[in-house]
Amino acid sequence: MLDLVFELIAPLRCAGCDALGAVLCEACWGLVERTDPASACPRCGEPLNAGRRHACPCRNAAFTAVRCFGRLEPPLSSAVALHKDPGERRYGPVLGAFVATACADWAGWPDAVVAVPPTRSARLRRGYDHTRPLARVVAARLGAPEATLLLAHERSDQRGLGRQQRQMNTRGAFSVAPGARVPARVLLVDDVMTTGATLDAAAAALLDAGAREVRAAVVARA
Ligand SMILES: [Zn+2]
Numbered sequence: 001m002l003d004l005v006f007e008l009i010a011p012l013r014c015a016g017c018d019a020l021g022a023v024l025c026e027a028c029w030g031l032v033e034r035t036d037p038a039s040a041c042p043r044c045g046e047p048l049n050a051g052r053r054h055a056c057p058c059r060n061a062a063f064t065a066v067r068c069f070g071r072l073e074p075p076l077s078s079a080v081a082l083h084k085d086p087g088e089r090r091y092g093p094v095l096g097a098f099v100a101t102a103c104a105d106w107a108g109w110p111d112a113v114v115a116v117p118p119t120r121s122a123r124l125r126r127g128y129d130h131t132r133p134l135a136r137v138v139a140a141r142l143g144a145p146e147a148t149l150l151l152a153h154e155r156s157d158q159r160g161l162g163r164q165q166r167q168m169n170t171r172g173a174f175s176v177a178p179g180a181r182v183p184a185r186v187l188l189v190d191d192v193m194t195t196g197a198t199l200d201a202a203a204a205a206l207l208d209a210g211a212r213e214v215r216a217a218v219v220a221r222a
């Protein structure tokens with residue numbers, strides 16, 4: 001019922017061009033810069049340019065692999081931003097399907113799919129935990145349970161911070177819920193990866209609590 005009211009006051013529009021009826025219309029869908037895992041760094045997910053050296057920024061990260069559906073450019077970036085609007089729940093299933101597509105060949109690998117939780121203040125601002133709908137879709141598609149294992153502690157806003165500052169800011173940003181049983185293979189799901197510092201901190205918390213390997217998959221890479 002609430003969803004119906006929401007649809008009436010704010011009908012679904014394309015994140016790219018505002019056309020009515022879909023999260024992304026066919027024309028805008030064609031503009032999404034998708035990342036081909038076959039030509040991306042397996043560790044950090046960055047698209048590799050032939051002939052150019054790649055100094056992987058995530059070579060020491062706590063996670064072993066990242067998959068990104070695409071680049072954080074319009075119209076994908078607009079869809080990611082709209083998904084964070086308070087009360088907006090129509091983008092989650094679609095963005096979750098994008099993440100699942102990026103890591104479809106990992107089906108059967110994870111013992112659990114875990115959303116990277118937003119800070120408490122971010123959750124309060126948006127009214128809900130915006131990464132969980134993505135994790136639920138990925139879990140269903142990959143045939144693994146979705147688990148809420150991570151607690152997010154308050155950290156200052158990451159925007160405008162450089163790589164090292166982000167690393168400092170995210171150190172100790174997550175812990176595992178007391179008493180939680182952490183399975184061996186965990187797939188982390190988030191909406192955006194910038195430097196990988198947030199994913200690194202989340203993966204480190206899971207490894208500390210008993211996970212053996214952590215991989216990550218996101219909608220878009222900045
Ligand atoms: Zn469009």
Ligand SMILES: [Zn+2]
Pocket residue numbers: 041042043044045046054055056057058
């Ligand atoms: Zn790399």
